[in-house]
Amino acid sequence: MPISNALTELSSLLGNRLSRSKSELEAHGTSETHFAPAPPDAVAFPETTREVAEIVKICAANACPVIPWGAGTSLEGHGLAIRGGVCVDFRNMNRVLHLSPEDMDVTVQPGITREALNTELRTTGLFFPVDPGANASIGGMAGTRASGTTAVRYGTMRDNVLATEVVLADGRIIRTGSRARKSSAGYDLTGLMVGSEGTLGLITELTLRLYGQPEAISAAVCAFPTIDAAVNAVIATIQIGVPMARIEFVDPATAAAFNRYASANMPEAPHLMIEFHGSPASVAEDAKRFGEIAADFGGTEFRWSDRPEDRNALWKMRHDAYYACLSLRPGARAVVTDICVPISALAEAVEQTRADIEASPLQGPILGHVGDGNFHAILLVDPADKADMAEAQRLAGRMSDRALALGGTISGEHGIGIGKLDYMEKEHGTAWSVMADLKRALDPHNILNPGKMVRLN
Amino acid sequence: MPISNALTELSSLLGNRLSRSKSELEAHGTSETHFAPAPPDAVAFPETTREVAEIVKICAANACPVIPWGAGTSLEGHGLAIRGGVCVDFRNMNRVLHLSPEDMDVTVQPGITREALNTELRTTGLFFPVDPGANASIGGMAGTRASGTTAVRYGTMRDNVLATEVVLADGRIIRTGSRARKSSAGYDLTGLMVGSEGTLGLITELTLRLYGQPEAISAAVCAFPTIDAAVNAVIATIQIGVPMARIEFVDPATAAAFNRYASANMPEAPHLMIEFHGSPASVAEDAKRFGEIAADFGGTEFRWSDRPEDRNALWKMRHDAYYACLSLRPGARAVVTDICVPISALAEAVEQTRADIEASPLQGPILGHVGDGNFHAILLVDPADKADMAEAQRLAGRMSDRALALGGTISGEHGIGIGKLDYMEKEHGTAWSVMADLKRALDPHNILNPGKMVRLN
Numbered sequence: 001m002p003i004s005n006a007l008t009e010l011s012s013l014l015g016n017r018l019s020r021s022k023s024e025l026e027a028h029g030t031s032e033t034h035f036a037p038a039p040p041d042a043v044a045f046p047e048t049t050r051e052v053a054e055i056v057k058i059c060a061a062n063a064c065p066v067i068p069w070g071a072g073t074s075l076e077g078h079g080l081a082i083r084g085g086v087c088v089d090f091r092n093m094n095r096v097l098h099l100s101p102e103d104m105d106v107t108v109q110p111g112i113t114r115e116a117l118n119t120e121l122r123t124t125g126l127f128f129p130v131d132p133g134a135n136a137s138i139g140g141m142a143g144t145r146a147s148g149t150t151a152v153r154y155g156t157m158r159d160n161v162l163a164t165e166v167v168l169a170d171g172r173i174i175r176t177g178s179r180a181r182k183s184s185a186g187y188d189l190t191g192l193m194v195g196s197e198g199t200l201g202l203i204t205e206l207t208l209r210l211y212g213q214p215e216a217i218s219a220a221v222c223a224f225p226t227i228d229a230a231v232n233a234v235i236a237t238i239q240i241g242v243p244m245a246r247i248e249f250v251d252p253a254t255a256a257a258f259n260r261y262a263s264a265n266m267p268e269a270p271h272l273m274i275e276f277h278g279s280p281a282s283v284a285e286d287a288k289r290f291g292e293i294a295a296d297f298g299g300t301e302f303r304w305s306d307r308p309e310d311r312n313a314l315w316k317m318r319h320d321a322y323y324a325c326l327s328l329r330p331g332a333r334a335v336v337t338d339i340c341v342p343i344s345a346l347a348e349a350v351e352q353t354r355a356d357i358e359a360s361p362l363q364g365p366i367l368g369h370v371g372d373g374n375f376h377a378i379l380l381v382d383p384a385d386k387a388d389m390a391e392a393q394r395l396a397g398r399m400s401d402r403a404l405a406l407g408g409t410i411s412g413e414h415g416i417g418i419g420k421l422d423y424m425e426k427e428h429g430t431a432w433s434v435m436a437d438l439k440r441a442l443d444p445h446n447i448l449n450p451g452k453m454v455r456l457n
Numbered sequence: 458m459p460i461s462n463a464l465t466e467l468s469s470l471l472g473n474r475l476s477r478s479k480s481e482l483e484a485h486g487t488s489e490t491h492f493a494p495a496p497p498d499a500v501a502f503p504e505t506t507r508e509v510a511e512i513v514k515i516c517a518a519n520a521c522p523v524i525p526w527g528a529g530t531s532l533e534g535h536g537l538a539i540r541g542g543v544c545v546d547f548r549n550m551n552r553v554l555h556l557s558p559e560d561m562d563v564t565v566q567p568g569i570t571r572e573a574l575n576t577e578l579r580t581t582g583l584f585f586p587v588d589p590g591a592n593a594s595i596g597g598m599a600g601t602r603a604s605g606t607t608a609v610r611y612g613t614m615r616d617n618v619l620a621t622e623v624v625l626a627d628g629r630i631i632r633t634g635s636r637a638r639k640s641s642a643g644y645d646l647t648g649l650m651v652g653s654e655g656t657l658g659l660i661t662e663l664t665l666r667l668y669g670q671p672e673a674i675s676a677a678v679c680a681f682p683t684i685d686a687a688v689n690a691v692i693a694t695i696q697i698g699v700p701m702a703r704i705e706f707v708d709p710a711t712a713a714a715f716n717r718y719a720s721a722n723m724p725e726a727p728h729l730m731i732e733f734h735g736s737p738a739s740v741a742e743d744a745k746r747f748g749e750i751a752a753d754f755g756g757t758e759f760r761w762s763d764r765p766e767d768r769n770a771l772w773k774m775r776h777d778a779y780y781a782c783l784s785l786r787p788g789a790r791a792v793v794t795d796i797c798v799p800i801s802a803l804a805e806a807v808e809q810t811r812a813d814i815e816a817s818p819l820q821g822p823i824l825g826h827v828g829d830g831n832f833h834a835i836l837l838v839d840p841a842d843k844a845d846m847a848e849a850q851r852l853a854g855r856m857s858d859r860a861l862a863l864g865g866t867i868s869g870e871h872g873i874g875i876g877k878l879d880y881m882e883k884e885h886g887t888a889w890s891v892m893a894d895l896k897r898a899l900d901p902h903n904i905l906n907p908g909k910m911v912r913l914n
Contacts, residue, residue, distance in 0.1 A: 102692060102801035125696075145641040156639050158648070159616065174888040180797040181829045182613050183866035184602040184652055185873060185884055186910065187892045191615070191648035195641055212698040235559060239582075241669040241735075278698075282739050340637040344559035372638045409640035416642060427642055431631040434899070435644045441898035442891070453643065 003084060006062035007042050010086065013054055017045040017092075028069055028087040031077045032134075034333045034383045034392075035418065040067060040081035047092045049165060049173060049204040056202065056447075057171035059086055065450050068198040070140025071113055073132075075336050076417025078144060078197050082451045088202060090139055096120050097205065105162060105179055107207045110139020126210040129154035132413065133319040139203050144415035145195030149318065152371030153245040153277065154211060156413065161194050165205035169443035179207055192438070197415055198449040200442045214245070214277035218287045219311040222294050223269040223301040227251065227354065230270045231347040233297040234370050238343070242289050244371055245277040248318055251354060253365035254325065261324035262317045267301060272370070273318055275311070318367075325365045325378040332380040335392040339403035340374040340412030349406055353377055353399055362391055374412030400426070416453050424454075460541060463519035464499050467543065470511055474502040474549075485526055485544040488534045489591075491790045491840045491849075492875065497524060497538035504549045506622060506630060506661040513659065513904075514628035516543055522907050525655040527597025528570055530589075532793050533874025535601060535654050539908045545659060547596055553577050554662065561667045562619060562636055567596020567660050583667040586611035589870065590776040596660050601872035602652030606775065609828030610702040610734065611668060613870065618651050622662035626900035636664055649895070654872055655906040657899045671702070671734035675744050676768045679751050680726040680758040684708065684811065687727045688804040690754040691827050695800070699746050701828055702734040705775055708811060710822035711782065718781035719774045724758060729827070730775055732768070775824075782822045782835040789837040792849040796860035797831035797869030806863055810834055810856055819848055831869030857883070873910050881911075 010018045019025075020042045029039025041064075046052045059066045065085025072079060081087060090111030098107040101124050108117060115135045117128050132141060132148035140146075142164070147156035154160065163177030166189075176189035193201055224230035227249075234247055250258070250271045258264035272294070276286040287304065294302065305311045317324070326332055341349045350366060357364040357377060368375025379395055381388040400410040400423045410423040424432045436454040439446070446456055467475045476482075477499045486496025498521075503509045516523045522542025529536060538544060547568035555564040558581050565574060572592045574585050587598060589605035597603075599621070604613035611617065620634030623646075633646035650658055681687035684706075691704055707715070707728045715721035729751070733743040744761065751759065762768045774781070783789055798806045807823060814821040814834060825832025836852055838845040857867040857880045867880040881889045893911040896903070903913055 100799065100801060102696075103799040104695070105799070145639075145645075147639055147641075151639060155616075158639070158645065159612075168891070172887055174891060175886065176888055178866050178884075179799040179864040180831075180860075180866040180869065181800070182602075182604055182608060182615070182797060182831065182869055184604075184795075184870050185866045185868040185877065186652070186881060186889070187657075187895055188602075188615065188645075188648045188652055189888055189891060191645045192895075195643070195645055200644075212696060215698070239559070239561070239669060241672070279742065281742055285736065285738055338641075340639060342557065342560040342562070342636040343638070344557060374637075374639065403637075407636040409635050409637040409642045411642040412637065412639055413641050420642065424643060427635075429632065430629055431633055431646055432643070434625070434631060434646060437898045438644055438649075438895065441894045 002062040003064045006064035009058045019043045035077040038080035038082045040087035043087045052167045053171045070137030073134035073136045075414045076419035078417040104210045147413040149246040160209045163207035166201035199453045216280040216283040218283045219275040220304045221273045222299040225298045227270045228347040229297040236293050246275040247371040248273040249370035251366040254367045257324040261327045329380040335379040337377045337396045337399045338411050338414040341406045341408030343373040345406035346373045459519040460521045463521035466515045476500045492534035495537035495539045497544035498541050500544045509624045510628045527594030530591035530593045532871045533876035535874040564664045604870040606703040617666045620664035623658035656910045673737040673740040675740045676732040677761045678730045679756040682755045684727045685804040686754040693750050703732040704828040705730040706827035708823040711824045714781040718784045786837040792836040794834045794853045794856045795868050795871040798863045798865030800830040802863035803830045
């Protein structure tokens, strides 16, 4: 029993920081969305990189899968132990290791959450902008190449991780990147690790870009007569070069969910939620220019919020959208889709998706990061109902096919996990087998989060 | 003779588009800097991706090295055929394949130069901002992960290549990325190819981000009493969040070179050259704020240029800096260094480098992209003079060691080629052997630009 050998050795390494309690196994075997539970054989709580390396060495010697765990907020079942093994929970590795305000960077351990990091940064005048909504861990956000509402201005995790420390599949520890802002020295291993979902290595440190807290912020919500009008207002705003910090789309069904869950009192129409960051003068100018563009496209019910409490309420509502949508069908779980298309194809993609869902028995509010061409349908299902699940998978499959036909991608920000594996070959063709070649090169015995991202023969 | 077999087969594939003329071999065996010539056995001029794939298949079957070639402007000997083989010159693959103004992206063949691309874009209101100075090919710029004067605002090639088509070492053709602005679908193969210097595949198409031509541009040049004052003015400007489009540093020796080569009439002092892009109001505000900061740090001799002809003269002078510096020692070649450090360490790095060079018999003006922490010393040498070369290598080695000690990188933008191989292990440690693992996975017979980037046993 190789796994039980590993557990014995891990137990003597970690003592009571290796847990086999039913509650821990359950908590680390459950996904945020509709996937069936798949608990690990044990959960390890390392405190140092060296311990992570020892854990991986023990698991490698015993052919025991190793699955990294952050805050458990991923949406495609990334953390499920579908082949058993040891879940490595980074909750005890959650410190800020080095902050350089002059360089506007910070080095952290992977278990720190984005909210905890920003709380620590509050007095520095700096912040870390990537914001997927959930209070995810920074390590998990790197693993899934997360982005969210602010990517249109500040980029995704791909753009904001400068360097990592990684434990490889054989327990060796490497550093990728540096604190320099750019480099042409070798293959971009940082970029390779970000988005690799724990299948190429376990990230044990990350150096992140920080940004100055904006001097002034202005946010607004605005209704539009049609989806097309809302999307075209965004395209025009981007082309004119008005720098949006956030630009979110919600459809009429999402507005209805906000009304019900957050007492929002919004018309049941397509809406944009927008935010500008900058100096007081530039924010005022940006808001004025956006207002003119929105009016050209029939925008109404405009509400600006310069007061922090109004803005916080607006973005809290957006961040809670997942739960607001779930509330439309009490007891439901969700199949959450995540396509991203060139923005010129966005209105078409959203409208066809809306029509598909309207013709379906399922409810599925649509919302997304419209400045990037990325949107989600929250398909409400009873996971125990086979007809529900089949219909949700059919709708999700049509969305993925549509994304690819329009030159886009099957995942804008949630990643592959086990939920999107079946679409990888369609998106990447031969390049998917190149990904498998890379996996074999870095993890020849397939112990790191096996069964995710690639299929090996 | 495997290479001669390959040449026979390539000749029947390409006819007179396979050249073995002395002048072509010489032109494709010469570097822009100090490296000894290393001509290939033949130069191929493919016209399609399919032809590139056929070339690679023939070379793979005959163990014949394949070296990609763009405009020949790289600075670390990337294109030298140090093990013979076939140089693949992309000059005939230089077309714009698809332009989407709404999506602000363009798909091009690798042989198009950045100036030719921007000429084609001129009437669209869009431009491609990455600007390494030389009129490099877009494929070559991707290969070396080039950046240059505008990276502080628009990023490097890493940030601006959305997708590629690549011919692999066995002749298979893959596509990486898509026209979506972001994706979490799989390992970042685009990022892996960008900066891989032709060692993992030959890039045959690239999809690039474009940007709106700025409505207003304002540029200035300003002298400072010390290097430290100039660098600290930049740090303060970044921290306050004034968005600079370019921010260049030149030292007194470079100013002297400009005076001599371009009749610039600058005081022989440290200078910053700066540019702002935006709306007329934002540019005016940015310029005012920078002016105040520069004054705080003792900036003098301020000259603003709102007129395009003045700005063009300013940046032409900067772009010609390499030749201006060469003119300080008639007949000289250059060892061009390229370190990048966290900006808080930049003044220290520049001043120590300046002191090193002043204590040396060599001349070496210093200039760089100070907003990114990246700078170059142009060490003037007679490559035939062993003492010159040894001294230049000593100075360059001290710069690289200094960069690493300060948390930086041995190459900010020029790449590794053959010039920086000896520093790769120092920078990356075990991670360099991971790069070799990736090379073996994608090019097991080591035919793609062999001898560059990694060392294989």
